[in-house]
Amino acid sequence: MKNKLTYYAGVLCLIFSFTTANAQLLPCILHPVGEVTIEPSGPTEFCEGDSVTLCAFPEGPGFTYTWKDIITGETLSTEQCLTVYESGDYYVRVFNEFGCHSECTPTTVTVNPNPVCSIEGPTSFCVGDEVILTAPAGYTYLWSTGETTQSITVTEGGTYSVTITNEFECSATCSVDVTAYEIPVVTIEADGPTEFCEGDSVTLCAFPEGPGYTYTWKDIITGETLSNEQCLTVYESGNYYVRVFNEFGCHSECTPIVVTVYPNPVCSIEADGPTEFCEGGSVTLTAPAGYSYLWSTGETTQSIIASEAGTYSVTITSGFGCSSTCSIEVTTTPGPEAYITPGDTTICKGRKVILIANAGVGYTYQWYKNDVLIPGATNNYYKTQQPGVYTVEVTSADGCSAISAGSTVTVILPPTLSLNTPDGLDLCPDGEVLLEIVTEAGATFQWYFNGSPIPGATGNTYTATEVGEYTALVTNSAGCSTRCKGITVVNSCRLGNSAEGNSSLEIYPNPAEGMVKLSIVLDESARVILEFMNMEGQILHEEIMQDVHTFTKEFDLSSYPKGVYFLTITTDLQKITKKIVLQ
Structure with a gap:
């Protein structure tokens, strides 16, 4: 029927003509679809990511289906079955071959959201350290390690996963790769002894070496950072250690190395007197006690005696083998000549x-x-x-x-001698007296009369023919002389006869120191000449006295030099001479 809309209602059909705008209610034949149902393939409440398939019934040839979202009215499918992934109220309209259709009560599908899974925490660390991995809060947890806490502590590298489940029993799994980097094995190598003397040094080098390694040297006592180089040159005592980092920031330390720096001894030289002195002098130089010594002279004692000008140095060495050297200048002044x-x-x-x-x-x-x-x-x-x-x-x-x-x-010593007078000392007129000197061989002689040399009288004997004092100068082969004691030859004979007179001349004291007393006794009164002479026969004092028989007189001779003098008294009949010694 053209231009007609037909609605089936019960057993009557209302026929409406759009052309004539007329309607007729006529009996009609009904072809019902039947009861429409929806059968889900599983739970209609599930987790995001799952699905449920809704199938409409009845089924068979001639049926067609229209699936709709009850909210939007959007046609979702024209297949018998609809796979649903999202929450919603789903219904289906089923048509038979007659064009008749029927609908069912909508089926509600609820899709619960899955939790958002993530793992927070460091994903790398150094062997020996640990990291904490944390899942989101508000869920239940199952880690790949079997742990069920929100956070776990990881001490090894690997892949770690967690499944989190929400209140809808919806789960999500996530994982993270954690890397555990090896730490460097640190050693320190010294380029020499770690015990040395002040002023020396030792270089400490850290290993391993190579690209990516960095170094931090520290003093274990103070904690002070000393260097960031691979090698550290050390001049002072201390406990030194190094921290070595690889390119991953992992570090390790080694056992500290002990460096001992021994002090050098304080060298000084002490002098026990001036270091500037005269030639021929000396000074003792002393180094500090308690060491071993090596002087520039080669000596190894604590003290040396310096007697020459120059620089003297000493190296002193302590029990640790540490040395120090010092020096001192010694100056000498030339002394005078002495002869x-x-x-x-x-x-x-x-x-x-x-x-x-x-x-x-x-x-x-x-x-x-x-x-x-x-x-x-x-x-x-x-x-x-x-x-x-x-x-x-x-x-x-x-x-x-x-x-x-x-x-x-x-x-x-002068020659020793003796004077002999074999004939005595009395000389009478026209007589003679032999004088003889006995002394050592080789001597020479010179005779003197009244202090004057007798020409030609150079033998060891002399014959005296005059009254007076005779002496001799005797010289030995060494040139030393002795004057023999003077002897006086006197004339005891009276003039005109040979009778021996009894006149005398006494002098005392003799030897004398100044005052002497003369005592003269003559045989008969006579004119007397008194003469005082020196060894050379020079008359120093003379007196003439008349009619002398006995005579006593004091003379002061203190004004005369010490020596030998002669006092002579002469009368008409005789001459008497006496020697006086002044002390």
Whole structure:
């Protein structure tokens, strides 16, 4: 029927003509679809990611299906079955071959959301460390390790997964790869001994080495960072360790290495006196006690004696083998020359020799005999008549001194002699007296009469023919002389006859020191000539006295030099001479 809409309602059909706009209610035949049902293939409440298949019934040839979302009215499928993945109210309209259709009660499908799974925490660490992996809060958990806590502690590398389940029993699984990096095995190598002396050093190098490694050196006591280089040069005592990092930031430390730096000894040289002194002097140089020693002189004692100018150094070494060297300058000043003129000298006993030292500006002197200081002998000359070895110490203006070589003074004894008068000492007119000297062989002689040499009288004997004093100078082969004691030849004979007179001349005291007393006794009164003479026969005092028979007189001879003198009294008949010794 053209241009008609037909609605089936019960057994009557309302036919409406769009052309004529007329409607007729006529009996009709019904072809019902039957009861429409939806059968799900599983639960209609499930988790996101699952699905349920809804199948419409009845089924068979001639049926067609229209699936719709009840909310949007959107046609979802025209198949008998609809696979549903999302929440919603789903219904289906089933048509038979007659075009009749029927619908069923909508089926509600609920899709519960899956939890969002994630794992928080570091994904790498160093062997020996650990990391904590944490899943989202609010769920139940099952880790691949079997643990059921929100967080787990991981100490090994690997893949770690967790399944989290929400209140809808929906689960999600996630995983993370955790890497455990190996830590470096650290060693320290020293380029030399770790015990050494102050001023030396040792270089410590850390291993392993290579790209990606970094280093941190520290002092274990202070914790101070000393260097970030692979090697550290150490100059001081301490406990040193290094932390080595690889490219992953993993680090390790080694056992600290102990460096011991021994102090060097403090070197000094002490002098026991001035280090500037005169040639011939010396000074003792001493190093500190408690060490071993090596001086620049080669000596190995604590102290040495320095007697020459120069630089003296010593190296002292402690028990740790640490050494220190110091030095001291020693200066010497040249001393003066010292010598004696003449050198070795021989003199005769009783004579003196003058020893003269060399002269110099500002020089002072001290004489010694047989190495014994002579008090007061401080001139540049010294007179002596004593035998011995004489030296002189000459000191210059700067205080330096020198001692001369010894000058030996030898004293030769004069010859010993005796004077014989075989004929006696009385000489009568026209008579003679023999004088004889006995002494050592080789001697020479010179006779004197009243102090004057007798020409040609050079033998050991002499015949006296005149009244007076006779002496002789005897010289031995060494040139030393002795004057024999004077002897007086007197005339005891009276003039004109040979009778022996009884006149006398006495002098006392004799020897004398000044005052002497004369006593003259003559045979008869006579004119007397009194003469006082020296050894040379020079008349020093003369008196003439008349009519003398006995005579006593004092003479003061203290004004005359010490020595031998003669006193003579002469009368017309005789001449008497006496020797006087003044002390």
